[in-house]
Amino acid sequence: MGQWMDVQGLLIFLCVLLLVKHLRDVLTNIMPPGPFPLPLIGNVLNIGFSDPLGSFQRIAERYGDVSTLYLGNKPCILLTGYESFKEAFVEQADVFTDRPYFPIVGKLSKGKGLIFSSGHMWRQQRRFALATLKYFGVGKKTLENSILQECRFLCDSIQTERGLPFNPQHLVTGAVANIICGLVFGHRFEYDDHKFHLMQEYLDDIFQLPISNWGRVRDQPLITMLYTRQTDKKSKIKIIKCQYELPFLQEEIRKHKEERDPSNPRDYIDCYLDEIEKCKDSEAEFTEENLIYCVVDLFGAGTETTSNTLRWALLFMVKYPEVQEKVQSEIDQVIGQTRQPLMDDRTNLPYTYAVIHEIQRFANIITFTPPRMANKDTTVGGRLISKGVMVLPLLKSILQDKNEYSTPYEFNPAHFLDENGKFLKKDSFIPFSIGKRMCPGEQLARMELFLFFTSLMQCFTFQPLEGQTLSLKGTIGVSSGPGPFQIHAVPRKCRF
Structure with a gap:
């Protein structure tokens, strides 16, 4: 005793x-204000597991645009508000370009690719990706024609549903993915292609894991020990599949190596293979392994976000039929039913363009951008941010700013229209973030959203199932999409 x-x-x-x-x-730690952390587990209880993104928002509302959270025993800075974003990522762009290390992200990407890499390698890989995408038509008329062709394929596939209930996820994701396939692989896939479907599944796994419960648990050693027995074994298997089972990419690279003509590159992979042979800068890491990670990131930037936005668009049009009717009326007046929409039509479709922006704002599919890290001691909003401390940039607060939007928690296209019904541009509307780390696929995404959305509205009226109540609750992931839903697509009188 x-x-x-x-x-x-x-x-x-x-x-x-x-x-x-x-x-x-x-x-004694001079940090921005925030909730008091508990020993070892920090603010895990403040964040929770059921609604982590909502928890971040509530913490920001209470403690301000620059606040402190502890993930375990490590502090991180929660950054919100447009002015804070601009000060950090534009005015101090070179200070906040690096990514912090996460075990789950390290397991998936090894610090390579475009999204989670840092330093000299990231700068060289991003420079090369932007130049190559521009070379193959991003922002130009040639790519517009490719998107319009895919719009026709998508509308034809929806037409075969004959107005019966269907889930648009597979078709919409396939259409958007085919645009990046054309840029990266040099060809498109049929929507029912098994390899194409498998590729989308693997990529979806990759971009869901980091924000999943298991992904967050993996990044906290103590929490890992506490929750290991409760971990879903299937989630563990996903990491192995995501990291090692990418045969479709390896097969595409093998074919490109056999068939490519260095004097006439067909796509991103051809150009990258040329760069591997020509680049003398070993620190830039132009390797076949890095090529795979860059392709995965391009698909994440070019498929996941845009397809989720378009699915939200269909859901909102079904939920708000008066908005859908007004969009169709404007399209009928300006474009008619005998030709496809063009990017040049944007200026003559102010309401439709405002609706697209409101879809992006209200859906807010990227609630926060991937974390940053300060490479030296600095201040933002008068608050100290120490070197090496992780920064979590929360976009949601900017897109729901009460000072910028009259009804921030409601779907309201008038947010982007002036008193004369003309489109109203807002500097603080930054769904693709800002600065040197802003989404490299922004130009592509804007073109896709406009052409796909206007084509769908021109060709179909989307309606709910009888007696159905559609939920606007989004999924949790790096990119948040709507949950599975079924709708009717009633054909209109398109004749092109």
Whole structure:
């Protein structure tokens, strides 16, 4: 009994010592304000597992645009508000270009590719990707024609549903993915192609894992020990599949190596293989392994976000039929039913263009951009951000700014229209983020959203199933899409 009391006393003493040390570390650390962290687990309880993104928003509302959270025993900065974003990512762009290390992300990407790489390698890979995409038509008329062709394929496939209930996810994702396939692989796939479908599944796994419960647990060693028994074994298997089972990419690279003509590159992979042979800068890491990670990131930037936005668009049009009717009326007046929409039509379709922007704002599919890290001590909004501290940029607060949008929590296209019904551009509308890390596929995404959306509205009226109540609750992921839903697509009188 005496020995037990000695052990118990020692444990109590160690716990008190740990608590005192924790209090001293927290109170003496000059950090922006935030909720008080608990020893070892930090603010895990403040964030929770059921609604982490909503928790971030509530913390930002309480503690301001620059606040502190502890993930375990590591502090991170929660950054919100347009002015804070601009100060950090535009005015101090070179300070905030690096990514922090996460075990789950390290397991998936090894710090390579375009999204989670840093430093010299990232700058060279991004420079090359932007130049190559531009070379193959991003932002030009040639790519517009490719998207219009895919619009026809998509509308033809929806037409075969004959107005019966269907889930648009597979067709919409396939159509958007085919645009990036054309740029990266040099060809498109049929929507029912098994390899194409498998590729989309793998890529979806990759972009869901980092924000999943298991992904977040993996990034906290202590929490990992506590929750290991509760982890879904299927989620563990996904990491292995995502990282090692990408045979479709390896097969595409093999074919390109056999068939390519260095004097006449057909696509991104051809250009990358040329760069591997020509580049003398070993630190830029132009390798076949890095090529795979770059292709995965291009698909994430070029497929996941745009397809989710278009699915939200269909859901909102079904949910708000008066908006859909007004969009169709404007399209009928300006374009008619005998030709496809063109990018030049944007200026003459102010309401439709405003609806597209409101879809992006209200859906807010990228609630926060991938984390950053300060490479030196600096300040944002007068608050100190220390070197090496992770920064979580929360976009949601900017797209729901009460000072910028009259009804921030409602779907309202008038947010992007002036008193004369003309389209109203807003500098703070940054769904693709801003600065040197802004989405490299922004131009492509804007073109796709406009052409796909106007084509769908021109050719179909989308309606709910009888007695159905559609949910506007989004899925949790790096890119948040709507949950599965079924709708009717009633054909209109397109004749092209």
